[in-house]
Amino acid sequence: MSTSLETLAAPFRHEEDIKKSRFLTQAAPVATPAEALAFFQAVGDPAATHNCWAYRIGDAYRFNDDGEPGGTAGRPILAAIDGQGCDRVAVVVTRWYGGIKLGAGGLARAYGGGAAECLRLAPRLPIVAIGRLALRVEFADLALVTARIRELEGTIEEETFVTDGADLVVAAPVDRLEGITARIIDATRGRTKPRPSA
Incomplete structure (x- = not known):
């Protein structure tokens, strides 16, 4: 992780279609794990195929594959948070299945790539000690x-x-x-x- 971390200035959304599946990434600044879980609850779509998520708040982090094969969704989302130099951030990627299987590598790229692109485009603020x-x-x-x-x-x-x-x-x-x-x-x-x- 980089030494000067950033958080988001405001919640942000990024959407893309990959092989007929729709992926909606939503990210928000959070201060506590409870706030992150409340964000996932609020923005996840119960009608979607999967709502996969991750958060990092300092040394505290969690991720969830929500039914996708282990390691193909939550962990790549967390890796995107860390790779973008973010902290105090929660990211949920909602997928609506479109009928074409992506395979483990394709899923990891779709979830991790969507999260990374969302965080890259989102307005950010430096975290000041x-x-x-x-x-x-x-x-x-x-x-x-x-x-x-x-x-x-x-x-x-x-x-x-x-x-x-x-x-x-x-x-x-x-x-x-x-x-x-x-x-x-x-x-x-x-x-x-x-x-x-x-």
């Missing part, structure tokens, strides 16, 4: 610190008020954390020192 910082800010510095965090693409995920200020958890792209830390220390003249948070 997010890190977190925890910090305690005095009330006098809160507005200034909040402004600095937002300037550097950070978001405040948690804000808990305490007697002398607020405890914040800040999320931001990993490559911005060092800059946010330096900006906050500078803006508060060293009174606030962010630390990495889980």
